[in-house]
Amino acid sequence: MKNTKFDFESVIDRHNTSSLKWDLFDDEYPMWVADMDFRVAPAIENAISKRASHPIYGYSIVPDSLFESYVSWWDRRYGLKMSREDMLYATGVVPSISSMIRCFTDVGDNVLIQSPVYHVFFYVIEDNGRKVVENELVYENGEYKIDFDDLDEKLAGCRLMILCNPQNPVGKIWSKEDLKQIGELCKKHDVILISDEIHCDLTDPGIKYNPFMTSSDYENAVLAISPSKSFNIAGFQSSAIYSRNSHLLEKIKTQLHLDNSDSCNVFAASAVEAAYNESEEWLEELKKVLYENKAIVRDYLENELPAVNLVDCDATYLLWLDCTALNVSSKVLCEFLRQNQGIFLSAGSDFGECGDKFLRLNIACPPKLLKEGLDRFKAGVIALNNINRLSKNI
The missing domain is CATH 3.90.1150.10 (Aspartate Aminotransferase, domain 1)
Known part of the structure; x- marks a missing residue:
């Protein structure tokens, strides 16, 4: 280039x-x-160097400025109006999903995913003693789409669905119509939805993904988000959880604390804020x-x-x-x-x-x-x- x-x-x-x-x-x-x-990005490198120049690396709190960087980013880029009160900090998207599986389901419960999908979804469900239910995507004429009849049928036997948006590995950006229909089916069957949107920023130039929360009003939904893929800072182990349902958030907060998945390492806030605010x-x-x-x-x-x-x-x-x-x-x-x-x-x-x-x-x-x-x-x-x-x- x-x-x-x-x-x-x-x-x-x-x-x-x-x-x-x-x-x-x-x-x-x-x-x-x-x-x-x-x-x-240079801003991230500079922010980490600046923090590293301070010679003490003790325990860290999660500053409000970190959440403010998330709020600003999603508002100006995707029109999603978040508030600090609707967010939680987590050490990563996968650890938070694992915590939410334990929070919202019991051993032996069914959790739905849409395959082919991020392979760790299989592990994190099975390792927690839950059962994977697959709503296989339909591959026709070189592209993937959702089998909504199959999704409707299988959600009836599930307590939780994990959505990948945009979809890894097929690179699909789900349409607003698709997301709205997913929300309607989850509501119909009283299934909690976790939407992993970690790849959201990595779209082709001029194309934007559709956040689940701007496409559906389903209240029993949670977003798992992070700048780690977009800015190549996965090693800092940092993510956030967003939901408009305060009851769900309170339960997740308790579970994250039990799992020791709510603490911030000494460099994470510097990296996240430099990514969203300056990069x-x-x-x-x-x-x-x-x-x-x-x-x-x-x-x-x-x-x-x-x-x-x-x-x-x-x-x-x-x-x-x-x-x-x-x-x-x-x-x-x-x-x-x-x-x-x-x-x-x-x-x-x-x-x-x-x-x-x-x-x-x-x-x-x-x-x-x-x-x-x-x-x-x-x-x-x-x-x-x-x-x-x-x-x-x-």
């Missing part, structure tokens, strides 16, 4: 920084876990970079690897690749790519069995790294096809 104010092209070596992405496995090219290989221009430039990276992938697949199709999406930096034509399971394909080319993508079956024959690809990296990853992907697919060809001739 030319004539940019911020640096999105420099390749920064992340090895030996205890990086989950780069240090978990030796000699692998990671394009799986959802964090970015871009330097953070909007950086985010807008990032969105252009991600859009260009998406175009690189689309062109590469069309010209170099036509057997793999990119599922159209408007949000996130996670691309959903349809590998059906390769005629191999996603687990087998992923393992072969790792062994043969050292490239690590996410197997589609991790996001639900309906995601098999798909892969998830993280494109939040400088173009140089992206192109190397694509070349490895292509070489691995060719090698696998050659092996399959040979085995058929034996």
